[in-house]
Amino acid sequence: QKEVEQDPGPLSVPEGAIVSLNCTYSNSAFQYFMWYRQYSRKGPELLMYTYSSGNKEDGRFTAQVDKSSKYISLFIRDSQPSDSATYLCAMSGDSGGSNYKLTFGKGTLLTVNP
Amino acid sequence: DTGVSQDPRHKITKRGQNVTFRCDPISEHNRLYWYRQTLGQGPEFLTYFQNEAQLEKSRLLSDRFSAERPKGSFSTLEIQRTEQGDSAMYLCASSLTGGFFKQFFGPGTRLTVL
Numbered sequence: 001q002k003e004v005e006q007d008p009g010p011l012s013v014p015e016g017a018i019v020s021l022n023c024t025y026s027n028s029a030f031q032y033f034m035w036y037r038q039y040s041r042k043g044p045e046l047l048m049y050t051y052s053s054g055n056k057e058d059g060r061f062t063a064q065v066d067k068s069s070k071y072i073s074l075f076i077r078d079s080q081p082s083d084s085a086t087y088l089c090a091m092s093g094d095s096g097g098s099n100y101k102l103t104f105g106k107g108t109l110l111t112v113n114p
Numbered sequence: 115d116t117g118v119s120q121d122p123r124h125k126i127t128k129r130g131q132n133v134t135f136r137c138d139p140i141s142e143h144n145r146l147y148w149y150r151q152t153l154g155q156g157p158e159f160l161t162y163f164q165n166e167a168q169l170e171k172s173r174l175l176s177d178r179f180s181a182e183r184p185k186g187s188f189s190t191l192e193i194q195r196t197e198q199g200d201s202a203m204y205l206c207a208s209s210l211t212g213g214f215f216k217q218f219f220g221p222g223t224r225l226t227v228l
Binding site for chain 2: 004006008032034036041042043044045046049051088090092099100101102103104105106107
């Protein structure tokens with residue numbers, strides 16, 4: 001079993017839809033949870049990060065972490081064609097632990113159709 | 115542009131040749147990371163530097179791979195005697211020590227080994 005599991009999709013939605021992306025993980029040492037967006041043949045771009053459990057909102061994006069279930073989500077409201085990309089979840093341990101590397105999911109390919 | 119830069123963006127080489135990639139991090143970032151990403155997968159950690167010291171290496175980093183960060187500024191990743199299995203996107207990221215979970219990635223170097 002991989003440390004981080006993410007459904008690779010592809011996921012296709014109409015413009016304006018609410019998109020739900022998620023990851024599960026097995027390593028209870030993970031404390032930081034990130035979402036990256038990666039356009040084709042580009043480097044990943046950090047969208048949001050969350051520490052421990054809870055919700056965080058930034059514009060049209062909401063990140064949720066449920067450590068008891070080892071489950072994280074990213075919601076995109078009012079999705080736009082420009083949101084079409086691969087979304088990667090990433091996780092890291094706390095300072096004093098493996099606080100250097102990010103462990104990524106495979107990424108979910110999202111297409112938002114006009 | 116004050117982001118992470120990588121050079122070259124693309125490299126095509128023949129099996130058995132040596133290749134070297136360069137990464138210039140965000141200037142105030144003291145941590146620099148190297149990741150490898152293959153098609154349909156998320157980035158996988160290879161190694162990282164705290165200033166000029168290389169502190170961790172993944173077992174993915176075989177003896178044919180070597181990385182340096184002289185003077186704690188730019189970094190180079192060299193692959194000796196390339197193999198077809200080395201074909202991948204090589205990503206560099208940087209962060210502050212206290213913000214290790216906020217890693218900012220460069221555009222990557224896409225390596226093709228023929």
